[in-house]
């Protein structure tokens with residue numbers, strides 16, 4: 001094997017690291033065996049050279065990008081399948097794949113099969129009855145059919161009760177008639193819908209016996225299984241180029257009185273009998289279960305994407321030298337600027353915070369799902385609220401810190417060869433899809449207001465909201481992580497109390513409940529956001545304490561520093577709130593600022609080790625700036641030379657336009 005020459009600054013950073021990087025990787029993976037398994041899988045996938053792109057994706061046309069993505073998706077699926085352990089339960093398979101980012105090595109802009117895996121199959125699992133699961137899951141898991149999740153319409157994404165697609169039951173033929181009565185009723189957005197899927201789960205308003213029975217899921221064939229032509233009564237297409245996700249093949253779909261058999265309604269929850277009698281499910285919101293599942297997964301996806309961005313930016317910052325700190329010294333590594341540390345170390349800590357929170361949430365999700373399967377619905381509202389609030393916070397923070405990582409790389413961060421712009425293109429839509437963030441914060445606020453009322457009535461609160469009942473004053477600011485967590489809880493409680501008071505005040509002033517809610521909604525969403533912050537810092541701290549107790553002292557110390565940095569960063573970001581709702585004084589603020597700066601200094605020698613610990617291979621990072629060897633400038637040039645414009649010294653446009661133009665002949 002050729003010897004890798006590592007940039008000397010990166011090499012000396014690695015020599016400075018105070019903990020064992022491999023131990024950190026094992027900790028993140030959940031054990032040495034999991035690291036080994038993940039690496040084996042990566043080795044196997046990366047050994048398939050047909051999965052690599054010969055020409056960088058960015059130089060392909062829109063159509064070529066899609067065709068190339070499909071070519072790779074099929075091959076990638078086969079390789080993955082050959083590595084699958086059939087003895088794992090679905091829960092374990094997903095938990096064990098939490099640290100896997102190998103998909104990014106194959107697709108810079110995501111796979112056209114994503115929705116099949118992430119929503120179509122889960123929708124069948126969550127919404128299909130036993131026979132439907134038996135039949136459809138087998139076909140879907142074997143890739144005999146490819147599906148997507150078609151819910152959003154051109155006219156409505158958030159407001160599901162406003163969907164216009166109808167499914168009207170016809171007892172004479174025992175069929176549902178699917179129809180899009182208007183342009184705005186067209187399904188719009190589903191991934192893979194345009195040219196990839198031949199089936200989809202369609203969410204439509206069910207009418208039977210002339211009654212609106214709410215939104216229900218239907219499994220609908222949209223293309224012929226042999227010719228792949230759209231079926232009669234179905235209009236399909238692609239929605240066009242986007243900021244990112246360009247190889248996901250998002251599509252549109254319209255129905256012209258398209259008929260499907262009765263057994264195509266997924267009937268795990270609600271049912272329609274042959275004569276058209278509707279039987280409602282135990283809770284109509286169980287129909288929204290697929291969204292809860294994906295919101296839970298998004299938290300982890302955000303942690304992984306952020307780890308990628310911050311790995312690139314930290315390694316680049318160790319290699320890049322710019323300006324002068326002291327006139328007599330050589331140009332320093334930009335990582336030595338404390339402002340650069342301030343920009344980037346929080347990204348490392350945030351990725352850790354959300355990967356711990358994501359695992360905690362996944363286990364909670366699995367527990368509540370098994371309760372739901374046993375008919376126990378009590379914990380569904382709390383799960384919905386938690387999934388909404390953690391999806392919101394993780395997507396907002398990831399977008400901010402990925403963009404900050406890009407900016408921290410100066411001009412080179414703007415290059416597609418840095419892979420930072422594309423990474424931003426992957427994180428930013430998460431603030432919109434699976435429930436637009438403001439809308440989801442309003443759902444969280446709704447659950448908090450309910451909890452507040454329950455508390456006033458002396459009722460017990462769900463565990464994640466129990467702190468609201470803690471009436472005790474926070475007498476003294478002690479600056480400890482646990483003290484700050486309590487302060488965050490006080491902030492959330494105080495903001496909730498304030499917004500509930502406003503909500504009630506507006507109603508007393510004569511506004512309807514809905515108008516009062518709308519008027520109070522800025523405060524309500526702020527309270528929901530604070531509630532989320534309190535949960536994330538607490539989960540980050542308690543889960544790190546729980547899992548890291550057996551680690552070596554140097555690694556334990558490094559992780560504690562990340563937890564403290566994260567807590568202090570948000571305390572300093574939310575000073576106004578803390579000054580309002582906690583006994584924080586000016587001196588305490590100065591102490592916090594000093595401690596934060598001290599932490600930046602302590603983390604500095606470990607910065608490269610911390611991102612090396614994420615163990616994201618070069619093929620996955622896909623970045624000229626972030627490769628392990630730090631050959632930043634050589635790689636930037638190598639990538640530049642791949643531009644098709646560099647294939648010839650003079651471009652034909654010179655003779656056609658420029659020359660006649662410059663010579664006054666055009």
Ligand SMILES: CCCCCCCCCCCCCCCCC/C=C/C(=O)SCCNC(=O)CCNC(=O)[C@H](O)C(C)(C)COP(=O)(O)OP(=O)(O)OC[C@H]1O[C@@H](n2cnc3c(N)ncnc32)[C@H](O)[C@@H]1OP(=O)(O)O
Pocket residue numbers: 093094097114117118149151152157158159160161191285286288289291292294297298301380381384432433434435436439443446447450
């Ligand atoms: C080996 C396998 C590996 C797998 C893993 C691999 C990789 C992981 C990759 C991770 C992911 C990355 C890729 C992701 C791709 C995503 C692509 C995007 C897809 C989509 O966007 S699909 C469409 C999503 N759409 C939405 O989210 C719409 C948002 N709107 C809503 O959810 C709702 O309409 C609403 C909640 C805003 C309001 O609904 P509605 O008007 O019907 O509600 P009401 O006001 O009548 O009632 C509110 C009460 O209902 C409760 N409620 C609401 N939702 C739920 C729920 N989901 N569950 C439980 N309860 C719910 C509220 O709490 C209210 O209750 P209350 O008691 O009345 O207060």
Ligand SMILES: Cc1cc2nc3c(=O)[nH]c(=O)nc-3n(C[C@H](O)[C@H](O)[C@H](O)COP(=O)(O)OP(=O)(O)OC[C@H]3O[C@@H](n4cnc5c(N)ncnc54)[C@H](O)[C@@H]3O)c2cc1C
Pocket residue numbers: 115148149150151152155156157158159188189190191245250429432433434435436437438439442
């Ligand atoms: C990359 C990508 C992939 C997607 N994939 C899929 C898919 O596979 N399947 C699918 O079905 N959908 C998919 N979607 C659609 C996505 O779920 C919707 O875009 C999302 O739910 C938001 O709905 P909307 O676009 O209608 O936004 P809108 O609801 O129109 O939001 C616009 C603005 O109005 C505000 N707003 C709306 N309602 C309220 C309210 N009640 N109170 C206060 N403010 C409000 C919002 O906060 C926002 O600022 C995808 C979207 C993207 C970007």
